[in-house]
Amino acid sequence: xxxxDWRGLVLPLCYVVVLGGTFMTFxxxxxxxxxxxxANLAPWFPPHLQRNVYLSLLHMEPEGGSEKTPKVPDSVIRxxxxxxxxxxxxxxxxxxxxKAACGSLLQRGSVGDDLWQRFQRxxxxxxxxxxxxxxxxxxxxxxxxxxxFQSANEIAANxxxxxxxxxxxxxxxxxxxxxxxxxxxxKTKELEEDGEKVTSGDEPVIVENNTPSATxxxxxxxxxxxxxxxx
Amino acid sequence: MSAEYAYxxxxxxxxxxxxxxxxxxxxxLTFSLANRSRDPAAAFKRIQTSFKHDQSDLVDTxxxxxxxxxxxxxxxILVLAGWATMGQMLYLIKTTEAPENKLWNPYDILNxxxxxxxxxxxxxxxxxxxxxxxxxxxxxxxxxxTIEAISAHYVEISKAYQxxxxxxxxxxxxxxxxxxxxxxxxxxxxxxxxxxxxGNGKYIVLLYSALFGVLLPYLVGSWWYGxxxxxxxxxxxxxxxxxxxxxxxxxxxxxxxxALSTGKEFEDLLKGDxxxxxxxxxxxxxxxxxxxxPFAGGLSVKDKEKLQDLESGPQRKxxxxxxxxxxxxxxxxxxxTKAKFEVAPIAEALNKSFTAISLAYMNTxxxxxxxxTSQLLIQALPPKSSPLLQLPYFTSKIVKAVEGDSRVHTxxxxxxxxxxxxxxxxxxxxxxxxEDQYKEAVSVAKQLPYLRVAKAFFKVTGEKYIIPSxxxxxxxxxxxxxxxxxxxxxxxxxxxxxxxPAEDDLDAILGRKAKxxxxxxxxxxxxxxxxxxxxxxxxxxxxxxxxxxxxxxWHVFLTDSKQxxxxxxxxxxxxxxxxxxxxxxxTPTFAMQTLKAQFQAPPxxxxxxxxxxxxxDSYVGFDTKMEVTLIVEEASKAEEMSSEEEISEPEEDSxxxxxxxxxxxxxxxxxxxxxxxxxxxxxxxxSDEESGTDESEDDTSDTDTDTEDES
Numbered sequence: 001x002x003x004x005d006w007r008g009l010v011l012p013l014c015y016v017v018v019l020g021g022t023f024m025t026f027x028x029x030x031x032x033x034x035x036x037x038x039a040n041l042a043p044w045f046p047p048h049l050q051r052n053v054y055l056s057l058l059h060m061e062p063e064g065g066s067e068k069t070p071k072v073p074d075s076v077i078r079x080x081x082x083x084x085x086x087x088x089x090x091x092x093x094x095x096x097x098x099k100a101a102c103g104s105l106l107q108r109g110s111v112g113d114d115l116w117q118r119f120q121r122x123x124x125x126x127x128x129x130x131x132x133x134x135x136x137x138x139x140x141x142x143x144x145x146x147x148x149f150q151s152a153n154e155i156a157a158n159x160x161x162x163x164x165x166x167x168x169x170x171x172x173x174x175x176x177x178x179x180x181x182x183x184x185x186x187k188t189k190e191l192e193e194d195g196e197k198v199t200s201g202d203e204p205v206i207v208e209n210n211t212p213s214a215t216x217x218x219x220x221x222x223x224x225x226x227x228x229x230x231x
Numbered sequence: 232m233s234a235e236y237a238y239x240x241x242x243x244x245x246x247x248x249x250x251x252x253x254x255x256x257x258x259x260l261t262f263s264l265a266n267r268s269r270d271p272a273a274a275f276k277r278i279q280t281s282f283k284h285d286q287s288d289l290v291d292t293x294x295x296x297x298x299x300x301x302x303x304x305x306x307x308i309l310v311l312a313g314w315a316t317m318g319q320m321l322y323l324i325k326t327t328e329a330p331e332n333k334l335w336n337p338y339d340i341l342n343x344x345x346x347x348x349x350x351x352x353x354x355x356x357x358x359x360x361x362x363x364x365x366x367x368x369x370x371x372x373x374x375x376x377t378i379e380a381i382s383a384h385y386v387e388i389s390k391a392y393q394x395x396x397x398x399x400x401x402x403x404x405x406x407x408x409x410x411x412x413x414x415x416x417x418x419x420x421x422x423x424x425x426x427x428x429x430g431n432g433k434y435i436v437l438l439y440s441a442l443f444g445v446l447l448p449y450l451v452g453s454w455w456y457g458x459x460x461x462x463x464x465x466x467x468x469x470x471x472x473x474x475x476x477x478x479x480x481x482x483x484x485x486x487x488x489x490a491l492s493t494g495k496e497f498e499d500l501l502k503g504d505x506x507x508x509x510x511x512x513x514x515x516x517x518x519x520x521x522x523x524x525p526f527a528g529g530l531s532v533k534d535k536e537k538l539q540d541l542e543s544g545p546q547r548k549x550x551x552x553x554x555x556x557x558x559x560x561x562x563x564x565x566x567x568t569k570a571k572f573e574v575a576p577i578a579e580a581l582n583k584s585f586t587a588i589s590l591a592y593m594n595t596x597x598x599x600x601x602x603x604t605s606q607l608l609i610q611a612l613p614p615k616s617s618p619l620l621q622l623p624y625f626t627s628k629i630v631k632a633v634e635g636d637s638r639v640h641t642x643x644x645x646x647x648x649x650x651x652x653x654x655x656x657x658x659x660x661x662x663x664x665x666e667d668q669y670k671e672a673v674s675v676a677k678q679l680p681y682l683r684v685a686k687a688f689f690k691v692t693g694e695k696y697i698i699p700s701x702x703x704x705x706x707x708x709x710x711x712x713x714x715x716x717x718x719x720x721x722x723x724x725x726x727x728x729x730x731x732p733a734e735d736d737l738d739a740i741l742g743r744k745a746k747x748x749x750x751x752x753x754x755x756x757x758x759x760x761x762x763x764x765x766x767x768x769x770x771x772x773x774x775x776x777x778x779x780x781x782x783x784x785w786h787v788f789l790t791d792s793k794q795x796x797x798x799x800x801x802x803x804x805x806x807x808x809x810x811x812x813x814x815x816x817x818t819p820t821f822a823m824q825t826l827k828a829q830f831q832a833p834p835x836x837x838x839x840x841x842x843x844x845x846x847x848d849s850y851v852g853f854d855t856k857m858e859v860t861l862i863v864e865e866a867s868k869a870e871e872m873s874s875e876e877e878i879s880e881p882e883e884d885s886x887x888x889x890x891x892x893x894x895x896x897x898x899x900x901x902x903x904x905x906x907x908x909x910x911x912x913x914x915x916x917x918s919d920e921e922s923g924t925d926e927s928e929d930d931t932s933d934t935d936t937d938t939e940d941e942s
């Protein structure tokens with residue numbers, strides 16, 4: 001039989017233990033940190049206001065004093081759900097357009113890995129949200145779930161269009177003011193030139209030649225007509 | 232005899248080893264140090280100007296500081312240490328004596344010439360043995376002669392004698408260099424004995440574990456996490472992520488500026504109390520009424536709202552500083568002014584990342600907004616401001632005097648195209664520019680590299696038609712015509728052609744520059760045109776407010792105007808093949824530059840109309856936008872073409888023609904033949920030394936897209 005030299009084996013065993021211990025600690029710490037990081041990822045979208053409004057309407061607490069829960073009219077709840085669907089449409093459009101871009105940027109190394117994780121989480125959340133909205137809609141009115149997103153899409157498109165129109169309309173006052181000033185300056189310039197009887201070959205003057213003499217009072221009304229027409 | 236391993240005990244080997252090691256490490260490091268300390272911007276030409284604004288000195292110091300950051304002290308120390316080690320090792324090599332390792336030579340022992348005859352050898356041996364035989368010689372303590380030494384010496388003598396006379400021993404001597412046969416050899420390890428001597432072992436082990444257990448993982452880790460921390464565009468990954476979130480399909484330049492302010496780099500720059508210091512003052516300055524725009528910072532009402540919606544902190548301050556920089560707002564505060572010039576280069580770097588992001592979405596508007604933002608950041612101009620502000624001494628007052636209250640901004644080109652007297656009357660005057668300032672502004676304007684596109688067309692190398700899914704080259708021909716040059720020569724039509732290299736011209740196919748033969752010397756040797764192979768860089772951007780040296784780049788890309796999407800992603804050109812300015816750096820050469828971009832043709836035949844954008848990233852208002860049409864023919868047409876041309880119809884009077892007629896074939900249509908003939912003649916004109924077949928190429932003419940446009 002061998003007689004084991006236990007004292008001689010201490011050193012190699014120590015080595016193995018230290019090595020294994022290092023790896024173990026490293027991997028646990030690394031994994032814990034990863035988990036922490038992914039748990040602390042900021043959400044892709046800000047808090048869903050419309051959903052919160054809908055849910056709080058649905059689960060109204062009885063107000064202080066009275067025992068009865070206040071009755072919320074059905075139409076209000078439906079409107080709230082539709083609002084929620086409209087916001088979902090905005091979000092889903094954002095996710096759809098961003099998906100390909102985010103993927104290709106991640107591959108190229110232009111954006112980080114955690115952005116992609118956040119994105120995927122948002123995508124999953126949106127799926128759940130859509131399913132939830134459809135179920136709620138069906139509960140409120142039979143078969144509404146199938147068309148709620150169509151109407152929401154229309155509403156969303158209309159809203160963006162109207163926003164852009166408002167943006168353009170907001171400029172009208174400033175534009176009008178500028179044009180008045182411009183016309184006045186051209187007029188004075190021309191009067192001066194007429195006074196001096198200088199005939200210059202400048203072409204831009206000819207274009208504006210008729211405006212002052214034509215209908216000075218007519219133009220603002222035309223401008224207002226235009227405005228009306230746009231509305 | 233057996234081999235034995237020994238450490239280098241007398242220290243004559245390890246200095247060589249250390250010297251070689253130090254040489255291997257130090258020489259490359261020295262090279263990289265020399266490269267670093269040379270100013271990279273010095274190789275570039277600059278636009279000549281003496282213009283200085285109020286904060287020129289500050290901008291210069293910031294530029295120098297950035298360059299100094301690039302130099303690394305540890306590298307210098309390492310290189311010095313390396314050379315010192317090498318010097319010491321050389322000294323050691325020189326001073327330590329190498330051990331005597333003489334070859335055993337019987338002639339030397341007997342003290343006779345190598346030409347000695349056998350007789351001489353014998354007589355010498357006899358004489359020597361008479362003198363040195365242990366029986367004869369007496370030990371002499373005074374001379375340190377002992378019995379052993381005497382007998383050893385005698386043995387040597389007799390061995391030498393035998394080596395020269397005895398056949399067997401002589402054989403040994405010839406084969407192994409010694410009469411006793413093969414000698415033992417020793418291998419010395421070129422490490423000093425100290426490192427293994429007792430007591431030092433633990434330090435060596437410590438050193439090893441420090442090297443492999445600490446330093447190596449540290450280096451690998453810092454490299455790996457360093458690459459993870461920064462995106463491909465060189466900005467912090469966190470900033471890139473935030474920029475991605477800020478992207479919108481309808482973003483404009485102001486929106487891009489706001490988006491850029493989210494960068495994490497600004498948080499590092501505006502740390503601690505810097506994040507809020509002077510913010511109120513700063514905002515009141517940029518939101519004061521401006522001369523040309525509603526606010527002095529040049530921001531729109533929408534941008535102002537966005538600024539005021541932000542929580543006060545680094546982002547809000549960075550954004551306010553950016554607007555102050557773009558609006559060239561005086562801040563009357565040294566710390567704020569310095570910060571103002573520091574944020575711009577950071578925003579410029581971040582903008583590269585934003586460009587990559589908007590490119591991934593493939594929408595035209597955000598991509599253009601991103602490129603325009605780069606121009607604005609480099610030139611310190613607010614969005615929708617006059618390009619004239621790029622010229623030195625031009626302030627909003629002068630711009631107002633030049634532009635009047637027109638809504639359309641005057642570009643530098645259109646300003647410079649006016650006659651000198653008219654320009655002068657507008658810009659020079661009391662409260663406006665002085666005569667000298669005007670001259671300086673004009674001289675700078677005449678040096679700005681404006682790429683004027685002369686022609687743009689598509690082609691497939693070596694083919695006549697563009698067929699579906701082929702590799703199409705977009706060729707853009709243009710000249711650098713600085714604004715305000717009166718004597719611009721006519722475009723040489725030959726320059727507009729893009730002739731394919733001949734099939735055997737390897738140099739051209741591989742992209743090497745062919746040298747043009749200019750003439751012949753008296754011996755008949757061809758004299759080649761003296762063109763340097765080095766690419767030509769445009770002069771550094773004239774950006775007196777940017778605290779960096781920036782080399783301008785041109786981006787060429789195609790968009791689909793109906794869908795507002797990018798059809799062919801940008802190709803970036805930062806260097807050119809022909810000189811832009813003469814040696815004095817001021818006179819333009821008007822040489823025709825060729826920009827080429829390759830992409831894949833659409834899979835279906837048809838006419839595709841694209842909008843081609845040529846955008847310079849450094850100057851405002853120097854962009855070109857024009858329509859180009861890509862004509863993709865059916866693949867069958869190209870095949871038809873080639874088969875028709877390869878097997879030409881037999882001539883009427885040839886034997887084949889007679890045979891053809893005999894078979895009942897109609898004689899070839901004379902009219903058609905005439906046409907073919909004319910075509911051949913045409914082709915002969917422009918391509919003379921092509922291969923002899925009818926398939927000779929007139930590449931450009933058929934695939935042209937009629938986009939001649941010299942504006």
